[in-house]
Amino acid sequence: MLKTLHIENVAVIEKADVELAPGLNVLTGETGAGKTIVIDSLGAVLGGRTSKDLVRSGANSASITAVFSSENVQSWCEENGIEPEDEEIFIMRRISSDGKNTCRVNGIPVSVSQLRELGRLLLDIHGQNDGQKLLDEKFHRQYLDSFGKMEETLREYQKEYSKYTDIKKEIESLDMDEREKQIRIDTLRFQTDELRRAEIRPGEREEKTKRRDLLQNAGKLSGAVDDAFFALYGSDRADGAISLISQARYSVFSATRYSDEFSEIEKSLTDMEYTAQDIAEQLRDIRESLDFSPEELDELESRLALLRKLSVKYGDSEEEMLQYLERCEEELDSIEYSADKIERLHKELEKQHKITLKAAEKLSSERAKAAKELEERIRSELASLSMPKVQFKVRIEKLDEVTASGMDEVRFEMSANAGEKPGRISKIASGGELSRIMLAMKNVLAENDAVETMVFDEIDTGVSGIAAQRVGEKLASLARGKQVICVTHLPQIAVMADDHYEIKKEESEGRTYTKITKLDSRGRNMEIARLTGGENITETTIIAAGEQIKAAAEYKKSIAG
Numbered sequence: 001m002l003k004t005l006h007i008e009n010v011a012v013i014e015k016a017d018v019e020l021a022p023g024l025n026v027l028t029g030e031t032g033a034g035k036t037i038v039i040d041s042l043g044a045v046l047g048g049r050t051s052k053d054l055v056r057s058g059a060n061s062a063s064i065t066a067v068f069s070s071e072n073v074q075s076w077c078e079e080n081g082i083e084p085e086d087e088e089i090f091i092m093r094r095i096s097s098d099g100k101n102t103c104r105v106n107g108i109p110v111s112v113s114q115l116r117e118l119g120r121l122l123l124d125i126h127g128q129n130d131g132q133k134l135l136d137e138k139f140h141r142q143y144l145d146s147f148g149k150m151e152e153t154l155r156e157y158q159k160e161y162s163k164y165t166d167i168k169k170e171i172e173s174l175d176m177d178e179r180e181k182q183i184r185i186d187t188l189r190f191q192t193d194e195l196r197r198a199e200i201r202p203g204e205r206e207e208k209t210k211r212r213d214l215l216q217n218a219g220k221l222s223g224a225v226d227d228a229f230f231a232l233y234g235s236d237r238a239d240g241a242i243s244l245i246s247q248a249r250y251s252v253f254s255a256t257r258y259s260d261e262f263s264e265i266e267k268s269l270t271d272m273e274y275t276a277q278d279i280a281e282q283l284r285d286i287r288e289s290l291d292f293s294p295e296e297l298d299e300l301e302s303r304l305a306l307l308r309k310l311s312v313k314y315g316d317s318e319e320e321m322l323q324y325l326e327r328c329e330e331e332l333d334s335i336e337y338s339a340d341k342i343e344r345l346h347k348e349l350e351k352q353h354k355i356t357l358k359a360a361e362k363l364s365s366e367r368a369k370a371a372k373e374l375e376e377r378i379r380s381e382l383a384s385l386s387m388p389k390v391q392f393k394v395r396i397e398k399l400d401e402v403t404a405s406g407m408d409e410v411r412f413e414m415s416a417n418a419g420e421k422p423g424r425i426s427k428i429a430s431g432g433e434l435s436r437i438m439l440a441m442k443n444v445l446a447e448n449d450a451v452e453t454m455v456f457d458e459i460d461t462g463v464s465g466i467a468a469q470r471v472g473e474k475l476a477s478l479a480r481g482k483q484v485i486c487v488t489h490l491p492q493i494a495v496m497a498d499d500h501y502e503i504k505k506e507e508s509e510g511r512t513y514t515k516i517t518k519l520d521s522r523g524r525n526m527e528i529a530r531l532t533g534g535e536n537i538t539e540t541t542i543i544a545a546g547e548q549i550k551a552a553a554e555y556k557k558s559i560a561g
Contacts, residue, residue: 001483002042002123002453003088004067009059010044011037012505013514023498024479027487027516028527033505034514035487039125039457042066042485045093046119047112052099063094072450073121082108089122091115125455126442134412134438135426141410144394146445147377148370150363154405157359161402164356167349174338174345181335188332191314195325198310202318205307212300232280242280245273353402360407364396367408371396374444381440385470387433391415393422431462439471443478453483460490468492476556491531491545495552500524524549 005018012034029035044050045064055062068089077084082105093115094102103115110118134143145154234240239247249269255262311317314324334341371394378392393413401407413422416433425437439459446454456475463471472493478484479498488494500519505512519527528545529537 001069002066002485003069004065005038005042005045006063006065007038007041008064009056009062010041010054010064011056011514012512013037013041014056014511016514016516018501018516019518020483020485021499022479022483024476024496025483025485025499025501026494026497027485027501027503028489028494028531029503030505031489033503035503036457037514038503038516039455039487042123042455043125044095045091045115046123047103047114047116048119050093050095050101052095052097054095055097059097061094061096063092065090065092067091068122068453070122070452072452073118076118076121080105080108080110080114082106082110089118091118120451122451123453123455124442124446124451126438126457126459134434134441137411137424137426140394140412141405141408143412143441143445144367144370144374144410147374148366150366150370153363153366157356157363157406158404160352160356160359161404164349164352164402167345167352171342171345171349174334174342181338185332185335188328188335192325192328192332195310195314195321195328198306200307200310200318200321202322204318205304205311208300208304208307212297212304215297215300228283232276232283242273242276245269245276249273356402357407360402363406364398364408367396367406367410371410377444378437378440381443381474382436385436385440385474386467387436389417390433391422392437395422432464432467433462435459435461435463436467436471439474443474446478446482451482453485454478456484456486459486460488460493463490465492472496472552473555476552477559480559489531491528491548494531495528495545495548496556497524498556500527502527 001022002020005020007013007016007018009015016038018038027035027038040048040054041064044054045066068091069087070089071087073089074084076082077089085106090104090106092102092104096102101112103110103112105115105118145151230240232241234243249266252262252266252269256266307318310321315321375392375394379390382388382390382392391414395411395413397409397411399407399409412425414425414428414433414437415422416428416430425434435458439456442454442456459475460468460471468490469492472490472495475484475486475493476496486493486497494500500523502517502519502523504515504517506515507513517523525542525545526537528548529541532545532548533541
């Protein structure tokens with residue numbers, strides 16, 4: 001249930017607070033006073049579309065805050081890491097003049113899409129678009145499925161339908177004509193042969209690049225290695241470092257007979273000699289590796305050129321080229337054996353089609369049953385809305401093939417007058433009839449809906465007289481089990497209010513302001529009189545307004561149970 005709504009700097013509303021109660025909450029006021037802005041603000045705070053144009057002229061931002069009490073959002077809160085405060089949900093949305101949005105739930109930042117999900121659990125707004133949806137036949141199946149609680153059956157059907165379409169897509173991907181098939185086979189064979197002959201191995205290019213760079217500089221490296229080797233091992237003309245270290249070690253060893261101080265020095269010289277010998281051996285190995293034939297360098301250059309060429313076609317690295325080869329081999333196998341695979345898939349498709357048809361038939365059966373019940377319920381509702389002669393029909397036509405929603409085309413039809421054949425609602429229903437059909441639909445669907453608050457804007461379009469009274473009575477009846485918020489221009493609806501709010505536009509210092517006031521009994525009397533007589537409020541209209549309010553109170557008492 002919506003408990004409070006705070007609106008700040010939204011269009012002509014500088015600041016307004018509304019405290020709402022259970023039952024029927026009615027908002028009235030002159031055209032242009034800001035009634036729609038209140039509904040738009042409520043939609044915005046629950047994730048509806050907004051724009052920077054919503055921000056009041058001269059303000060930096062607009063903000064809407066709503067407080068709900070609800071037990072239906074516990075799982076949503078848990079999924080989104082939000083802790084309800086005594087089962088209350090505080091929602092805030094700020095729209096900056098630059099178009100940026102800030103959304104919070106119980107102080108936790110959330111996205112607009114999260115806010116929209118939460119909004120669907122808290123509140124259902126019926127506006128002009130809902131009437132248009134009733135005219136649009138593509139929504140009729142959704143209304144029927146919602147009434148029949150067919151979510152699980154539809155989900156089971158769509159699971160089987162998805163399997164069916166997946167098999168169809170696989171067959172289509174394999175079922176190419178012979179010429180296209182042969183061209184693709186030739187291409188794949190060429191690519192796989194080229195890659196197989198190359199005998200690529202991971203890390204090969206880096207390894208061969210290092211070897212080539214080494215060989216290209218072999219002359220300079222050989223001289224440097226030779227000089228270092230001779231410096232260590234010596235030559236015919238001079239002793240090397242190893243020989244000199246050995247001599248020093250022997251001399252120090254001789255000195256150890258006279259003093260222990262030389263033992264550590266002798267050990268260090270021994271280590272130095274071994275290290276120098278190891279280095280000399282490494283230099284010898286390097287020197288031997290630098291002995292190569294010109295053919296080796298040519299082979300390296302050719303191999304690297306081949307790898308570069310293949311990498312342009314099949315992948316930057318050896319790993320990517322090998323992965324490409326694997327994909328080619330798999331596709332080649334798939335195409336070459338596609339005839340067998342297609343035959344097997346066709347058998348699977350036939351089997352899955354039967355399973356999908358069976359699931360579709362179950363869905364159709366449930367829809368047919370729900371359609372009969374919906375017809376009766378809507379007819380009963382329409383009769384209570386002064387439309388006793390109107391016939392409402394749910395027409396279900398069988399489709400030739402399965403679709404994502406089953407095998408049924410659902411269309412709502414009606415006949416406005418006795419003896420007339422039912423036809424499309426879009427062709428027959430007047431504005432007032434459409435409003436009442438939509439109200440009847442909402443009333444029936446609300447029984448299966450956990451949403452606790454319903455908002456009606458423009459539900460009185462095209463309605464007057466006794467029909468308007470019946471609409472008011474229906475809203476009052478609906479408000480016994482739901483919180484209902486209704487914007488109206490009709491006194492027949494307004495008198496049914498449990499709480500009545502006047503929305504009034506005023507001017508001060510050249511600026512327009514909208515004020516929302518909860519009316520007391522005298523204020524209600526005057527507002528009903530205004531709705532009835534306009535500016536011509538007389539003692540008679542005031543008395544009549546009081547009588548209307550009294551009659552409405554008696555009606556509400558009679559349905560209170």
